[in-house]
Amino acid sequence: MNIILLGPPGVGKGTQAVIISKEFNLYSISTGDILRESIKNNDELGKKVKNYVENGALVPDNLIIMLINQAMNANISFNGFLFDGFPRTVQQAKGLDVIFTERENQVDTVLAINADNEIIMERLLSRRICPGCGMVYNLITNPPRNGEKCDICGLELTIRKDDNRETILHRLEVYRKRTAPLLIYYKEKLIKVNGAESVSDVADNIIENLVRYSNARR
Ligand code: AP5
Numbered sequence: 001m002n003i004i005l006l007g008p009p010g011v012g013k014g015t016q017a018v019i020i021s022k023e024f025n026l027y028s029i030s031t032g033d034i035l036r037e038s039i040k041n042n043d044e045l046g047k048k049v050k051n052y053v054e055n056g057a058l059v060p061d062n063l064i065i066m067l068i069n070q071a072m073n074a075n076i077s078f079n080g081f082l083f084d085g086f087p088r089t090v091q092q093a094k095g096l097d098v099i100f101t102e103r104e105n106q107v108d109t110v111l112a113i114n115a116d117n118e119i120i121m122e123r124l125l126s127r128r129i130c131p132g133c134g135m136v137y138n139l140i141t142n143p144p145r146n147g148e149k150c151d152i153c154g155l156e157l158t159i160r161k162d163d164n165r166e167t168i169l170h171r172l173e174v175y176r177k178r179t180a181p182l183l184i185y186y187k188e189k190l191i192k193v194n195g196a197e198s199v200s201d202v203a204d205n206i207i208e209n210l211v212r213y214s215n216a217r218r
Contacts, residue, residue: 004086004110008114008115014136029068087182108189110189132150193206
């Protein structure tokens, strides 16, 4: 089963990707995480994409398609793929179609998670990340136990460079213009999910939908 998690920045795609990939044994590919790792390592890709990522602009489609191809080729033993933050343009969606056609496979379903911009703004401004293990916290909805330190590593939590009000507004605008058209591109495969609910309610809703979907395919 191959699934796309589609939705605006901060709606909870990464949070749900962790839960859903475990539940269905899917290999989760987050283009944002791959890009940030390269920036952290200051490798060739990282140098190319740093300005785009930190300013909330989209990285060029050809680079992203190359990354996706590499990640898929290296992880073929799973039950399928869960794409978090990809595709983000119609061009990327067409690129993914080509990849799947070559593999005689397909995108099965697209989970469109949504929430109001006010909720998104609050979530992103209160998101904190452990620089060691990558654990994602939220000062309001999922706070660490001890101040702003990671429960697992004890390291001081950090704020993502693109999680400031101005860049968040820009990311939301980029989503509206460049990514939201995918809701039409994938209209036959779309399952709408209310991302404003609690993490566990959103996850339950997604799991229920995916179980129903895979039973119907049998
Ligand atoms: P990316 O890393 O994909 O960022 P994003 O789409 O902006 O999404 P986020 O990671 O910010 O949010 P999320 O939806 O995963 O929310 P999360 O679960 O963390 O991309 C970053 C950049 O990389 C892009 O701007 C671009 O430059 C580049 N890029 C990436 N992919 C690209 C592509 N395909 N093409 C071109 N460029 C690309 O949750 C947010 C917070 O809310 C957390 O604190 C969490 O704990 C909390 N939370 C989550 N769910 C809930 C809930 N239900 N209730 C309460 N709190 C919740």
